[in-house]
Amino acid sequence: DVVDGGLVHWDNVAEVKYEGFEFELKYNFRRGNYLAANYTYQTFDFGDGDDGGMVPTQKGNVIANIRINKYLNFNTYCHFRDGYIRRETDSRDDVPGQAIFNATLIAKKFLRRFKGLELRASVYNIFDTDYVTPTSTFRIPGDTPRPGRNYLLGIRYAF
Secondary structure, X not given: OEEEOOEEEOOOOOOOEEEEEEEEEEEEEEOOEXXXXXXXXXXXXXXXXXXXXXXXXXXXXXXXXXXXXXXXXXXXXXXXXXXXXOOOOOOOOOEOOEEEEEEEEEEEOOXXXXXXXXXXXXXXXXXXXXXXXXXXXXXXXXXXXXXXXEEEEEEEEOO
C-alpha cells in the first residue's frame, strides 16, 4: 500500500516466497457417513523482511457427515484459523484466531414425483462468534465485520 496525496495505489513486489504444507484426511464409515479434516500451514515472505501481514499461518476444517436415512443428510463442520499479526506500521491490535461452526440438513428424493427436488436448511456461525476480516489501514479505517449467526433455506430442483 502506498499513500500519495490521500490516494492509495498498489506497488507490485519483485518476489514473494510461500512455504508450507497441507494435508487432508477422510474416513468413510459407510452409506454416506464420514469424518474428514484438512489443515494448512503457510508462511509468506515478500523479500524485504515483510511477512505478508494479515495472512493466517494455520487454517483448516473438521467435517462430519451423517446420513440419517435415504431422504435426510446432516452435515456439520468447524472452520478454524490462526490469528492475524498486524504489520509493524499498523498500531491496531492483532486479530485473534477463531473457530466458526456451521450445519446443514438436506432433504432429497423424498417425493416420488419430484425426485430432483432438494431442500436445505443451514445455520452458519452457530455460536454467534464475533469476528472480523482484517484490512489494511489504508483501505478502510476498521476491519470488515463478519456476520453473526445466520440462516439459509434453499430449494433446488435438478431436471
